[in-house]
Amino acid sequence: MSNNELLNMKRNALMLGLCGEYKKKWDSCASKKELMDLVLDSNGVDFLADAITFGWGCSQEFLLNEFADFINGKYQRKKDGYTSELYVEPYGKIELRSTLTVIAGGRASVIVPPNFFGRVYVCGDGGSLIFGSNGGSIELFVYGEYERAVTKCAKSLKVKRKDIKASQWRK
Numbered sequence: 570m571s572n573n574e575l576l577n578m579k580r581n582a583l584m585l586g587l588c589g590e591y592k593k594k595w596d597s598c599a600s601k602k603e604l605m606d607l608v609l610d611s612n613g614v615d616f617l618a619d620a621i622t623f624g625w626g627c628s629q630e631f632l633l634n635e636f637a638d639f640i641n642g643k644y645q646r647k648k649d650g651y652t653s654e655l656y657v658e659p660y661g662k663i664e665l666r667s668t669l670t671v672i673a674g675g676r677a678s679v680i681v682p683p684n685f686f687g688r689v690y691v692c693g694d695g696g697s698l699i700f701g702s703n704g705g706s707i708e709l710f711v712y713g714e715y716e717r718a719v720t721k722c723a724k725s726l727k728v729k730r731k732d733i734k735a736s737q738w739r740k
Contacts (some may be wrong), residue, residue, distance in 0.1 A: 681705030702726035
């Protein structure tokens with residue numbers, strides 16, 4: 570595994586104020602799965618989305634190449650009473666199944682199942698995401714300066730949206 574991007578991301582995170590507890594957790598990771606579990610916990614997903622979007626973390630290409638076994642529906646973190654997963658440059662259809670979902674780039678139709686509730690973090694470089702539902706509800710966090718095309722196409726979908734235009738880490 571190429572550690573240069575990971576080391577740069579860690580160095581940047583430390584300079585930007587990564588807490589000691591998270592540094593210890595990161596230092597103890599001995600596998601890609603453990604790293605993925607760290608960034609997909611409830612505190613890590615916004616950290617990851619910010620890092621990808623605002624250029625101080627790993628690139629989408631790096632994640633596609635180095636973490637292919639843990640993205641795009643191949644892995645779902647199931648810990649601490651919730652689930653989470655990461656999609657990198659997805660195309661086609663994504664049916665939400667996790668409490669927390671990070672979507673970095675891509676062009677996809679995102680299906681929100683009936684009676685589903687979750688958080689979706691949209692980040693990185695990509696095309697449009699079209700959300701459809703038959704009665705679901707999401708909190709949608711959209712990262713970046715540009716106006717990303719995120720469309721709600723079903724009246725029955727409830728969306729609470731928050732746009733994050735600047736890094737929450739680079740103050």
